[in-house]
Amino acid sequence: MLPEFWFGTIAVLWAGFVLLEGFDFGVGLLLPVLSRDEIDRRIVLRTIGPHWDGNEVWLLVAGGATFAAFPEWYATVFSGFYLPLALILLGLIVRGVCIEYRHKVGTAKERLWCDRGVTAGSLLPAVLLGVALSNWVRGVRMDEGFHMTDSFWQLVSPYALLGGLTTLLLFTFHGAVFVSLRTTDELRDRALGWARRLGPPTVLAAAGWLLWSLALRGSATALGLAAVIALAAVGAVLASRAGREGRAFLGTALASLLVPIFVFACTYPDVLPGRGTPGLSIDAATSSPYTLKVMTVVALVVTPVVLAYEAWTYWVFRQRLTRPPVTAAQLTSA
């Protein structure tokens, strides 16, 4: 009972991470194409400014919860997906520092380097997360001690690459919709334009990836979730075409957050299925009942508080950002 609860909790933590950091990645990816000038770039980055760090914590807590609740899973996945994970970390480090330092460095050239860092640091995790999630669905080769024996190139199958493309497109679409929801005037229009352009390919890639995933490891629940993801993505496309960014955001948010839930539904009752070898099941990976009980109490007490203050920060910064009246002289003096 408790191991299943924690399997579900970790799925929810991943869902929270993908929902929130998904649009952060999208904003980083779109930074070069959405902005016409320095003020645009400042506004685009400010849409995620107060939130991105808190959003990233969802990944850290997902990692920590996996460590505590399923040590075997944590050990197998993080040592097995060694290089992809190292590249994700590299991206996250560069991106975080560049977001924070961009507005503190002195020159336009240094700011440009920070912008490139934000985009590159968003690209790496946006692609590699899809690659990693696909490999969870596809299953990995493991020895009897649950040590992964796949090489890096065996993880980069066509199916996994389609997964990477799907998350890349989905996050970028999600980010475009998010920016359109958080800005006004030209910036909003440009973001909506990108949302319109990104929508259809996102739906295509996602549909292909979902079908391929179901063919590999389908279940009734997974099928249902895949249908909801597809509907939500189509809804987001229609809403963005109609210029309804609020509804479009609901669509991309729902589609994004259900992706990890879908992956977990595919692999259940394994936390990590095998490919030609026995998989790592929830029961084999779980911590002792006492540890799970302790973690459950902590999670039940703390999580509502966390959710409350995180939601509150989004409420505090709910206003759309808009360009100030500004002269060219003021801009160059910056």
Next chain:
Amino acid sequence: MSAETLARWQFAITTVYHFIIVPLTIGLSLLVAGFQTAAHRTGRKHWDDAARFYGKLLLVSFAIGVATGIVQEFQFGMNWSEYSRFVGDVFGAPLAMEGLVAFFLESTFLGLWIFGRDRLPPRLHLLSIQLVAVGTVASAYFILAANSWMQHPVGYRFNPETGRAELTSIWALLTNSTQLVTFPHTVLAAGMTGGAVVLGISAWHVRRGGGEHRAMHLQTLRVSAAVVLVCGALVSAVGHVQGQVMTDQQPMKMAAAEALWRTTDHAPFSLFAIGDVSRGENKVDVTIPDGLSILADNDPAATVEGVVDVQADAVARFGPGSYVPVVWLAYWCFRLMIGFGVLAALLALVVLVQSGRHRLEDSPRLLRLAVWGALLPFAANSAGWLFTETARQPWLVYGVLRTADGVSVGPGSGHVLATLVGFTLLYAGLGLVAVRLFLRIGKQGPVEPDQPDADPWLHPGHGDDGSSGAPLEPALVD
């Protein structure tokens, strides 16, 4: 080199680096919260200036702490997967709690603090930075509880069925006797670090007159010197207790710290030795008679166990093998930790005395010394961290799991080498950028929010009116 050696280097480099930044972040967040609280209570502008100014520097340090902290969270699984399998049931719990309780708190409220200055009521804005400070200290508690468990495992049992360590009491883990001394020692050292940095920056400005913010710099100079002195006194008092706990729990560590080879009563404390301490052959050895016995047991006649005897005991308990860490490293790190810490506290004391006599203006050399003195706690922190981790070797979890048995099986040495080189280069680059930024902002001093040099992050189109800060319009959400 083997994957194990490379993984050890990687852990050493990334962790020592992380621990250069983290004490600064903890110390500065406490000080900035203190400055802003003072501003709120007294309504005096220079406290507000100090909170803004050092808040900027806090953000520079925070960004690096967050970035390098991500690696810490995942490195256990990447390079130390067998360790993770064996101890995850115990060790994972404080890590997960750290994320859930502390990381969410500090990151969310830091965002509110940065961007909420013009949007939140002053009281809530103050609460935000206070919660950031609480978050950094809570984070330290959980991660040090995890580390203390590696130094002195409690609240667990070995389960022969699953072949791993399993938690039996979270309370025992969180109130580990090692933790109860390690936590205050580390947080007080963080206070010294933040204090010494504020002291150094204030001294730099005061020596140059300080301009219109002279009053602020003089104020922060005095406060930070007092913080360094008080924290320094407390950190050594706690460290003394910690040494006794350590002697009791990890006798090898104390023996190595002293390069004490034979069990001795009336053991002297070696201040400085030339020769080969790792063989107990010292040509010059300046000692304090009975010093070590007092340090270890508060008794000049107390018997302190030496390396050779602890090794013999360990072989009898755990089987054949060497249980001796790198003695010269332990010996010198222990001395450098104490030495640098004492120097920082003495420097702060002299600054306070001169300040009390209103003689700071006549002491440019002291002020210059105080600028460089900002480095002392960093050196002490790194030495202490190296000491406590390396002198636990060959154990990963003391008496339970050897370092060699904790390393990942899968990733080959090529992979580990690649990430070792990658992270080292990346960290070096980040370090250069961060130090340059820190020095530039530090030298610039406080900037009024409506000046062109104010943070464009907060004021995307600064120069419009400056009073309302960010140019925002009411929500237009449909």
